[in-house]
Amino acid sequence: MCGLAGYARLDGQDLGPEFDGLLNNFAELLHHRGPDERELLRSGPVGLAFTRLSLVNPQDGTQPLISDDGNLVLIANGEVYNHKELAAGLPSDVRLKTGSDCEVLLYLYRQHGLDFLRDVRGMFAIILWDRARGQLVLARDRFGIKPLYYHRTDQRIVLSSEIKGLFADPATPRRFAWARALSVPTVAAAPRFSAEQMCTWFEGVESVPAASVLRVDLRDGKTVEHRYWELPTAADESTSAEGFIERYGDLLESSIRDCATADSELGLFLSGGIDSSIVLALARKQVEELHTFTALSGGTRANGDAEHSSWLADQWGIPNHQVLFEPGLTPTPEQWLRLVWLTESPMVGPEVYYKHELHRFARQVRPELRGMLLGAASDEFNGGYSEGMGDDWAGFLSGLRGMNRTTRLDGMPGLRYWWGEGEAFLSDNVLNSQGAEQDTDLYASYVLSEYRKVQQYNVWHEDRTAAGSGVEARVPFLDHRIVELTSSIPEHLRPRLLWDKRILREAVGSRVPRRIAERPKVPFFYGNGTHHAYGMLVRLMNSNGRELVERALAAPGASTYLDADSIRQGLNNFGEGTSDSPSVELLMRIVNMGLLAEMATSAPRLESMDTGTVRTELRVHSDLLAETQKIFEAGRNYDLTAVPVSAKGLLLLSDASGDWYLANDGQIEFVLEPESPIVRVLQRIDGTSTLATVLREADVKLKAVEEELDALVDQRLVLFVA
Template sequence: MCGIAGMAVRNGLTVTPADRADVDTMIATLTHRGPDGTRAVYDATCAVAFSRLAIVDPPGGQQPFSSADGMITVLVNGEIFNHEQLRAGVRPGYRWQGRSDTEAVLARYESTGISGLKALRGMYAAVVVDRREQAVYLLRDRLGIKPLFYSSRGGRLVFASEIKALLAAPGAGRAPGFDWVTALADPAINGHIAAPAGPPPSYFTDISQLPAAHVLRFDLATGALRLEEYWRLGEAAEAFRERHGTQQWSAREWTAAYRELLQEAVTDSLMSDVEIGCFLSGGVDSTVIAAIAARQDNAIHCFSVCSDSTLANGDAYFAQEAAASLGLPHHQVDFTGPGCEVTADSYLELLKLCETPLLSPEQFFKFQLHRYAKQTRPGLKVMLTGQGSDEFNGGYTTLFGTDWDANLDGLGYLAEGRAALDAGLPVTVWNEHFNRRLLTPAAHPRGAGVWETYVAGKSRDLQTYNCWHEDRTASGNGVENRVPFLDHRLVELCMAVPQPLRAELLWDKRILRQSAREWLPERFADRPKVPFFYGPKRHAAHQAMLDALRADHAALFEHAMSGPGAQEYLDTAAMRRTLSDFEADPRLGNFEFFARLVNMALLDKLAGSPGALRLRPGADGAPVALRRAEPVPSPGAGGSPVVESAVYTLAPDVMALTPLHTDDEWYVAVNGTVEYVLPLPDSDDWRRVVMALDGRRTLGEAVRAADVKLVGVEELLVESLEAGIVTRLEGSTG
């Protein structure tokens, strides 16, 4: 995890001493990304600087790297996993300076030009300054794992690894503020039922995020910009089929190929001259990565979150059991006790680090887990994670239906919403006329193309959320995240699976689960997907954020509302009333969307002050009391209120009613008064489970009788237990 900052100017302009000072200021904002040293290269047309996190060839890998004649300079943030193969292809007699993977990029470019860099395999954001060709190139890996942002005006190109660097120097193309219009309209932020589309935004005006799999060329002679895509997922999938001759492959052969590539991807991610750790959630994604890595290094330390949510959903227990099964050292960090509060100061510092309106409890947990790992293992600089598996392996399919076809129907609604947005029409307008769904799934797009459209949207999500926050929460602690599931070869394979086999291989990540049995017992390979914190007890995590906003007479909230953007785009009086409403809402419904609006207002204020997004030297981001958790009991032994072998029933004063005059909703009455109205079919799984809770059958039996999955209704069951709607029979242990 390193930091890049730089400026290039067209012919007729010159990089001045003031410009160099701006670049120095920019790179100073990124020292958290590269605490092992900073170096810069300046000339009349370019100024580039690099802050390094030394992972490969620590003594000899200092960047930037320049050619022997000084005409070409290269900077790379990330890792090039096939750099040894690239070295083998360089002309004989090339004089190598060391073992750095970045030097292999320089040598490859000298031999082949920019087109040859398509052969890079890894995770990277890179800059190439070619003074012979009079060009500066910015390029990003195929999935956008490593960040790179830029701004261009008046014949100047300014670029950096994080937005805060572009905002830090007044003379370096600083943008005027937060891009409210883009952020408010983005389905990824506002929760609109539509597949996201278009290039990934930065959410700041006059600043662009370089899209994944793209090269930006800046012409030093004219100042012209040219953006080109060098890899497209659909074309790459077709090339995979042709390259491997998959026309007659069976599901077993697809799985075998996946298993082989997964092992290679994890092995590549172990490339390091420093200590590596692993985030272990207890799900199949992180567990299979830990299992493969353990076969090559059984001293890899694993780190897990122990919170109200992970206790309730079973992650804390399964992470503990997985580490024990693999024989790996395990650190389960306790986030449940006193001292784990989020303060207004830590909230703001983490927002400055992540610089996105999508800041949520997930980032607090992951930042603190990296912090704990770094404090307990000071030599650790690399962390393996399971990020990116769900997006391409079919991890979210069970959210959209009960089988593959139903999943496609659900994705059809997203595609319809996207089409409606593009046409400037309300989503599902026919349904909105009558406040109920009148159209059948046949009216929605599905089948060929729907899956591809959905995955394209998830690829964008990776760049605007998943990889973005994973990068920031790690880099804020001097750690580099590595994501084996985003090896582009694995992604190409998943997208190449033909339609007739998708139900068999991509429904509920079956291709991964079948492959994982090579390394894991079935109880880990087949464990159902559960949300990290968006499940039972998620309100506890949101409560911590709410407390930070309300602290000291809501000082942080009022600071946000006082900004010019909040005054223009938000009804601040209504925002204050909504903040007060949360005091009486223990479930904190829709709080995450409220927090996003507050985050926008805070980012707008920060963007308006030069250098305001710069992190405080030595700031640790949050005062979490870091400590290892006690051993976690198995679910049903005090680790979760939800026990499959226990017997539940409606509380004595509660009735579930389906009225005769409509089949579009059902009621829950308490003491004869209707307290809850739930729409159908959205809540139908829960309704069937409630009807099956007869006080005789166990929960597991009731769920099977209702023909649903427990994971799909577990959150509502926990909430119903806490609200006194459902009760567990005393002495019921199964």
């Protein structure tokens, strides 16, 4: 991983020495991305800044890289995994001068022009200066794993791996793009297909598109965009299900082998889910000393992820660091501000926070660690979300039809009423008759939407949370060969291969233990235990007199788009922070928008912002659940002046024999003993009486019902409001 930045005039005139300060400022702002080395170059109309993190050939991989004739100058961030085979195919008179895996790109460009990345396998962002033609060439990998942003005027173009680098130039506007940000479906978790263009969140800031090459003529500013890769649309009808499975397994092994190749220490984020477990199973034989890192929180303990990670590492004798996120943990407002500014995105939530802290911990205990293997971005292209959207493949497709309808209705607001409140009074054919674009292959449209979402959220935050600690994130599941394969599965084989990730499970069935291959899909922190993570967000927003909320509401542009009273009331409704409502995360994203709008005006330095204390680990000896019981299951300190409220849909029922049942939304949740004191307590919860009043009227001591009350609160069946 490296930091790239550049400045180029668009009138062909040379840069003078007065630009040296700007180039040095670029390098300072991107130091966290490349703490091992820094190089600056100013020549003609172009200035480049490069900061390096050394993973491959640390002694002989310095940049900028210059072609043998001096006409081509390149700085690159990332890895070219197949550089050796690409080098073998170069003309016989080419002699590579360094051990850099990116040097081959110079000669591929000289040989193939804008199509030079067609056969490159890896993750990369590139700035190439073609001196002879007076052109700047910018490019990114197929999934946009490595970032590259730019802002241009008629006089110049400025480039950077991170948006904060662009702000070093005074000509770059520092305004948050409120209207654009609020319309991004991913932000609102809207059930619709993702927008075509990735949002950079700031006005005037553009991102070099993934899978594309931009050529900018420095004499007149004329720009050409060349797309060198697309998601496949043609189905492979000639391959059997078994053939797809076999090919998938071979490609995954190859990709993990590529990602696990480095001359520096690598680690692995072991979430406990199927994807990171498979990466560990296949990478452990290649990496000599592979340390794994797991988030141990109330949520990952409840959903079994932390326990599975501990078991898995123990089976193979691999170090597993269970990084503790104890109950009640809340970052300070200043620490949250730094995280939001580091990521440059309003999408910062529990997942981003956990990963950022895992990287920090990893670098503290393993100072030589430079790369981290991830199991990310498997669900999006392997059918990972299918089971959560329906009972079978037909149900999944029905869910996709609903998403597609909602997306199409965005352009036909007059018809939206007819599908209100979940009722469908009209056929989807009415949309076709109104001229709305029709998707003939819903699954293909869904995959394209996921491809865009991966760029907007997944690889964006994986890059920033790793880069903040001087670590490179490596993502084996984003090998384009794997995604091409799954995208080409014909319609009649999709239920067989893409329901509940069957292609992945069966491809590794003979390579990993069955417990791994058949591990149920468990979200990173959603599901059982969500309230632990959301409670952290509520406490954060309430902390220090609601500092973050009030700063967000006072930010430039906020008063135009935000209803301050509704936001404050929304936070009031979350009470003490035990809500598992997705609205908690949505409110946090709105607050993050305001914080970005505020910080853009001042562009603070990361090194001047508080990072907080690095998390500690809990050393597990044999039984994680038992050893963490005191930490995560300690009795609550109940506020007797708080008002207990029954969850909506909660019913206390009894039968003729005198047994009592607690039902929620028609499902029996608890069977209660007839004489249990908790029954008397539940009978007296009216939503207005304090806990002290309820206990007094029930003639019950708190200690007598504390265990049952804890269980009810954990299951979100009883809530407390101040």
